[in-house]
Amino acid sequence: MTQSVIAAADVGGTTVKLAFVTVEGDIIDKWEINTNQAEKGRYIMAETADALLHRAAQLDLDIEAAGVGAPGFIDVERGYIYEAVNVGWKDYPLADELSALLQVPVRTDNDANLAAAGEKWKGAGDGADNMLAVTLGTGVGGGIISDGRIVHGVSGMAGEIGHITAVRDDGFLCNCGKTGCLETVSSATGIARLGSEAAKRRESDHLHQILQHHGAVTAKDVLEGAAAGDEGALRVLRTSLDHLGFALANLCNSLNPSTIVLGGGVSKAGDFLITELRPFFDAYAIPKIAEDTHMRIAALGNDAGVLGAAWIAKDLASVKET
């Protein structure tokens, strides 16, 4: 008996995460292949399709549709990549390529939006139709779900939460070209920087010792120090979370989501992160908005992207079993 599935691919700079997912959102199988960056990524889709077709034959699965995510600027309507720097693609017809190789309809979106959609569908969003997903990693990424749909904006840049101006005066210069972006203070990198500065100024003995022994302070050091009760580390963390609470509350004041899902490396701090973030968020949120908004730690880890990819493609799949 052949089972119908959606093929899902989450293309990153190092690996392509692959999965077969049912229309109900159950992962039948998942694995990853290396991202072949040769010749501006021109072989990636061929290798992706080969891997999917080979495995589908082994497992006796019938691929009905596919969803694929990539980091970068995407024209979602056309499934067209303007640029995915980490992967090598530029002006690349991603959906058409994969569709021709798999002979099924294909949808695309950027990886941050798909991670948000995955968490909405099968993760901490728990089906929420109005949701923010925030990824606190090397940078700060995000995805916005409004009325059950991913918000893209006029040129696909919606959800770039990391570039909200959080530090209005004398903020750090960001890669995006302006200063004071949220990700300069609330990403893992931003927290590490604030921690290093505090260590240099000896505002935390704990962090100062780490700096002396290891030559650098990481976000993990700050979070662990804060959780263990080091006052200097806690002060650093709270400076960062004050900015994050400010930016998120202002988004919620305008979008009124039911749920904020926090993911990425920093979110490994778990409930401690939410406990520390919440008072800042509440101070900047309209009282009714503060009441409405739940905060949760992301639940899907690396599976969020492929589940989101399956979610955008699932209405292309006709459910059939033979």
Added chain:
Amino acid sequence: MTQSVIAAADVGGTTVKLAFVTVEGDIIDKWEINTNQAEKGRYIMAETADALLHRAAQLDLDIEAAGVGAPGFIDVERGYIYEAVNVGWKDYPLADELSALLQVPVRTDNDANLAAAGEKWKGAGDGADNMLAVTLGTGVGGGIISDGRIVHGVSGMAGEIGHITAVRDDGFLCNCGKTGCLETVSSATGIARLGSEAAKRRESDHLHQILQHHGAVTAKDVLEGAAAGDEGALRVLRTSLDHLGFALANLCNSLNPSTIVLGGGVSKAGDFLITELRPFFDAYAIPKIAEDTHMRIAALGNDAGVLGAAWIAKDLASVKET
């Protein structure tokens, strides 16, 4: 020959604005009646329906559907008013009431969202599917259009742009219960307050004289003084617009609209307002977002609400002529 139309009503605390609108968005007729606030507004819909039916009979129009807006918290799905303070309604089934009276299907939304939808459809939004509308009046109101749809959020509070925290430290107390809201500095009331303070501190001779002669400074005084080249008044205006640019840029950094439509009393300053606002907006926006975002002055005035009301109802109307 009977023409099919959509009946549109924009309920305010003083008047109910009424119109007959074609599915193409042409206003066939418009007029207003007084808002009857007696007994918590219980007669308003009966009087609205009477007025619409009477005029429709006179003009030989066939009402196919209706849209109605009101200020306050609305469950848009059910057409149910939680509370419309200025009108008197509380827990009021607005859509059902009007539908029973007119015997046609009815849709509802709040007045700020409908003004946004009207400007999108027939005004300065020029059909934009991703748009912010901002009303700079007594308060600061707003409506967000994303992917061609009004953004409501989980409890209908989306678009409350006026309560974005703009002044992070030592801001003024707002009616909403928190401090530093955008509307404490960028509404007509907020600009007047900033102007009065500057006048008292004699930071503007122009405003100081107005204060002495009239006992108060208005937003109009500040705008006119600034446009006429009074440096103190210009400084006041720029303080206000710095906050507005900050709040709007951060929204655009997350939502990537093509267009911001500025309406309300303050927008009567026209292009001067945009010229002064733009540099602040650009400083806080991601460079590509600054490029993407056009600013326009609202074009529809008081008609925005009824046109938005017709817009939400138009797919309920079957186009027919007899």
